[in-house]
Amino acid sequence: MRVLRLGPPGAGKGTQAQIIAAKVGVPAISTGDIFRANVSGQTELGQKAKAYMDAGDLVPDEITVAMVKDRLSERDAKAGFLLDGFPRTIAQAEQLRSSLAELGQELRGVIELVVDEDELVRRLSGRRMLVDGEMVQRDDDRPETVRHRLEVYREQTAPLSDFYESEGLLSRIDAIGEVEEVTARALHALGVDDPGQPSTD
Numbered sequence: 001m002r003v004l005r006l007g008p009p010g011a012g013k014g015t016q017a018q019i020i021a022a023k024v025g026v027p028a029i030s031t032g033d034i035f036r037a038n039v040s041g042q043t044e045l046g047q048k049a050k051a052y053m054d055a056g057d058l059v060p061d062e063i064t065v066a067m068v069k070d071r072l073s074e075r076d077a078k079a080g081f082l083l084d085g086f087p088r089t090i091a092q093a094e095q096l097r098s099s100l101a102e103l104g105q106e107l108r109g110v111i112e113l114v115v116d117e118d119e120l121v122r123r124l125s126g127r128r129m130l131v132d133g134e135m136v137q138r139d140d141d142r143p144e145t146v147r148h149r150l151e152v153y154r155e156q157t158a159p160l161s162d163f164y165e166s167e168g169l170l171s172r173i174d175a176i177g178e179v180e181e182v183t184a185r186a187l188h189a190l191g192v193d194d195p196g197q198p199s200t201d
Helices: 011-022 030-040 044-054 061-072 090-102 116-126 143-156 159-166 179-189
Strands: 004-006 028-030 081-084 108-112 127-133 134-136 170-174
Touching: 004 011, 004 090, 004 159, 011 028, 011 081, 011 108, 028 061, 030 044, 030 061, 030 127, 030 159, 044 061, 061 081, 081 116, 108 159, 108 179, 116 143, 116 159, 159 170
Parallel strands: 004 081, 004 108, 028 081, 108 170
Antiparallel strands: 127 134
């Protein structure tokens, strides 16, 4: 099972990625984890990425894709993976497809979490953190900032939805409801309704 997770900020991608990956027995792989591992491990790719990050520049796609390819070639990902946070653009999606082909692999499905924008703003702007004993709102969780983040997502990442739909890989999942309900919908879309039960085939 080689699956991607798509969805806007606040849709619950990280939570669902961990749960679904555990249920189907594949690693949940996030680009954040990949970056941290390469930078802290001072790999060649990590050092290149850090140079861009330290300069305040975006890390070029070729470095990001190379990191992802290295991670997907590791032993625990041979039987499958759930990739979260990548790709973010059509160009990255095309490079990912090429990288997987070089590994003799291909995507089996793409799950997109769908949530109404007003609900996303409510979720994200309702978050608080403890600072000096007081619960405060982060600047990037203010309603106007959240709406801007969602606008950026629509412009840059949402086109991936149409890209993967045209490839016949996309399943859109209603991500409103209890965590367990959303998980069940995603598993059903993947054809894994109850991975804890033995197969009757």
